[in-house]
Amino acid sequence: MQVSAAAPIREHEKPMSWARAVLIATGFFFLTAILIGQLPSYIFTISTLATLARFEQGTLALSLLAIGFGVIALEIAFLYDPKPLIPWPLFALVGAGITAIGAFFVYQVMVGISGTSVITGKPGWFEFLPGDIRNPAGAHIRYWPVDGQAYLFHQAWFQPGSIDIAAVGYIALLIGLGMFFIAVLNPFVLSGRLVGPTRDLIVRFSLGLSFVIIALYLSILTFTPETLQPKGDTLHGPAGNVVLFFALGLALFGTIVWLLPVMTTNRQRFMPANYLHGVVGLLGFVGVPLLIVWALVYPVVNFVHGIDSNQVWVQCSQKTEIPTSCSFTPFTGYIICAIVFSMTFGLLIAGLFFWSSRRDMVVLGGTYGLIYVALAATVVHVDDPLQLAIGMIIATSIVIVAFVWTWGTQREFAPTSAQQLGCTGQWLVLGTLLLIYLFGFAVFSLPSFFEIEALALVYLPGANLLHDAFWGLLLMGGLAGFQMTLLIRRKPMSNLRKFAMWTMLVAVALMMVGAIQGFHNNVLDQGINAMEGGHAVFVAGICFEIVGIATCLYGAWRASSIPWMVAIGALALVALAFGIVIYNLPNPYPELIVAAFIVAMVGAFAYTAAGPDEELEYAEANGGAESFVVTR
Numbered sequence: 001m002q003v004s005a006a007a008p009i010r011e012h013e014k015p016m017s018w019a020r021a022v023l024i025a026t027g028f029f030f031l032t033a034i035l036i037g038q039l040p041s042y043i044f045t046i047s048t049l050a051t052l053a054r055f056e057q058g059t060l061a062l063s064l065l066a067i068g069f070g071v072i073a074l075e076i077a078f079l080y081d082p083k084p085l086i087p088w089p090l091f092a093l094v095g096a097g098i099t100a101i102g103a104f105f106v107y108q109v110m111v112g113i114s115g116t117s118v119i120t121g122k123p124g125w126f127e128f129l130p131g132d133i134r135n136p137a138g139a140h141i142r143y144w145p146v147d148g149q150a151y152l153f154h155q156a157w158f159q160p161g162s163i164d165i166a167a168v169g170y171i172a173l174l175i176g177l178g179m180f181f182i183a184v185l186n187p188f189v190l191s192g193r194l195v196g197p198t199r200d201l202i203v204r205f206s207l208g209l210s211f212v213i214i215a216l217y218l219s220i221l222t223f224t225p226e227t228l229q230p231k232g233d234t235l236h237g238p239a240g241n242v243v244l245f246f247a248l249g250l251a252l253f254g255t256i257v258w259l260l261p262v263m264t265t266n267r268q269r270f271m272p273a274n275y276l277h278g279v280v281g282l283l284g285f286v287g288v289p290l291l292i293v294w295a296l297v298y299p300v301v302n303f304v305h306g307i308d309s310n311q312v313w314v315q316c317s318q319k320t321e322i323p324t325s326c327s328f329t330p331f332t333g334y335i336i337c338a339i340v341f342s343m344t345f346g347l348l349i350a351g352l353f354f355w356s357s358r359r360d361m362v363v364l365g366g367t368y369g370l371i372y373v374a375l376a377a378t379v380v381h382v383d384d385p386l387q388l389a390i391g392m393i394i395a396t397s398i399v400i401v402a403f404v405w406t407w408g409t410q411r412e413f414a415p416t417s418a419q420q421l422g423c424t425g426q427w428l429v430l431g432t433l434l435l436i437y438l439f440g441f442a443v444f445s446l447p448s449f450f451e452i453e454a455l456a457l458v459y460l461p462g463a464n465l466l467h468d469a470f471w472g473l474l475l476m477g478g479l480a481g482f483q484m485t486l487l488i489r490r491k492p493m494s495n496l497r498k499f500a501m502w503t504m505l506v507a508v509a510l511m512m513v514g515a516i517q518g519f520h521n522n523v524l525d526q527g528i529n530a531m532e533g534g535h536a537v538f539v540a541g542i543c544f545e546i547v548g549i550a551t552c553l554y555g556a557w558r559a560s561s562i563p564w565m566v567a568i569g570a571l572a573l574v575a576l577a578f579g580i581v582i583y584n585l586p587n588p589y590p591e592l593i594v595a596a597f598i599v600a601m602v603g604a605f606a607y608t609a610a611g612p613d614e615e616l617e618y619a620e621a622n623g624g625a626e627s628f629v630v631t632r
Helices: 016-049 051-080 088-111 165-184 188-189 197-223 236-267 267-307 329-354 359-379 385-408 423-442 467-489 496-517 532-558 562-583 590-597 603-612 612-623
Strands: 130-133 138-141 314-316 326-328
Touching: 016 051, 016 267, 016 329, 016 359, 016 385, 016 423, 016 467, 016 532, 051 165, 051 188, 051 236, 051 359, 138 236, 138 496, 165 188, 165 236, 165 359, 188 236, 197 236, 197 385, 197 467, 236 267, 236 359, 236 385, 267 314, 267 326, 267 359, 329 359, 359 385, 423 467, 467 590, 467 603, 467 612, 496 532, 496 590, 496 603, 532 562, 532 590, 532 603, 562 590, 562 603
Parallel strands: none
Antiparallel strands: 130 138, 314 326
8 A cells, every 4th residue: 555645734724713813914904094095186186186295205205215124134134044144233223323313304394494403503404405485584485406507307306395304314213223223233143142032022112112102192182182292382292202212113113123033033034025025126116216207206296287288187276387286187196106006916916816915025024115105104195284283193003904914924923722602602703803994984083194194094073083983993902802701711701791791782772872972961060851852862871881790790790809899890990980070170071981981891891701600610620611601
């Protein structure tokens, strides 16, 4: 009898755990939403505005950022594949120099022409070049190019405002700091000292602190934006921008600290991908072409306008301002948008095709793409204080998503074997993915960017621009975490806990309906005759909440679990006290009072997801309980 050896099973052919599947699906969703939904619409918007200033600012910023990514990819290849070809202190010195230049640019623009720079002793800089403005004294100031001076290029090559100096400075800061830390980490990574608990501690601290900073900033911005107005004339001061930049830097640093040892350990799988995506892709196919577009688009539009008498391709809003007031028509903008969409869509399809055979190459490409677009959300919005702050919040969020997705694709994330989920478990996975999608919808709805009308996810902001998206983010994120806990626990739920869970879910739904209808009268002061429909629905939700919390307390008492009883009761009392304090403020926030009622159920929800049951504990002790409810 002939015996043939079985073909070895490659990692990508093995069954996948549900946790890894959820993270990978989430990563592909965000990649699709960002690259196909938002990026092409941004390009369409800036190409069809009244002038080409935004278009040239955007293409220059995206070009320099892509070139910077290419330089960092080259640095990684020189330092980590397999040993340093150039001494790492040289890269650290270059990175520090670029960082200093970027900080100087940002500082000079922050000082402005009305202030005096401490470094130069002269007025600061106007943000845009070429610029034509008047200083506070009323004197006419023309920034480069100046009339009467000779230049290599004629001024007709440059759209007024085509260079955003602040954006260039931010890009230099990001790229310089990236080069510096990648170089400094080189001896620790190659010697193996940056592995194990040390790396895990650094990564968790960096990403956790970044998340906390963003959460606190969003909460303050939503409810007390006046605290971010130190001078009363701007929503976001320099101190707030520094804090947000620090949070973004922490997220990037944590990702680098985790990714470099993985890339070094698996050089054959990651280093070719690093060169392909970073040098050939971002630098060669994105950075250089966009730089050419930035340099040529203004004279090309001027030339096309001369032969396009019907304004099919180019339109000009003022006959006396040509080509200053010229830009592309919507017809041309749709063609440009289709080109960008086809390129990004093609990359995603290619990634799906090579997922089974070149997974790490696809993973690194997705990671680079997510981080690149995340930083792009910041550098193309630096001219507006509100847009800059929200851009850094969105950038930090996307960087965290990029880390989690990359981490979830590696073997060290999910060493446990795949198990059958059953019908209920599959529905829980599907529901978790749906909640993550809605959570992402809320995150993408946070910005109030100038191109908001063209985004794939349209959002009309409420009070302080963030209320609806802020609450959607918290609610959907909490529900997704609740379902993930049910999947992770892998234990059955008693009828008592099921009853409590559904009772409180109904309570949350009723409270949300009542809050959406709104409260226009104060029932506690004006009496029951002032009750409205929203009040009635909300009171019904409170009744369901009381029943649900009481049921959870009874279940914890039957299971003789004092810690769970304390957790359920303490969270409810703390939330109640918080609501009372908010109600008695001179200017109360109804939304925070609603939030207090919902937060009061957090302990009870935690009990329904992970708490003990008297009858199930007894059944398990006697071998009669099933091991996992979703296998029924």
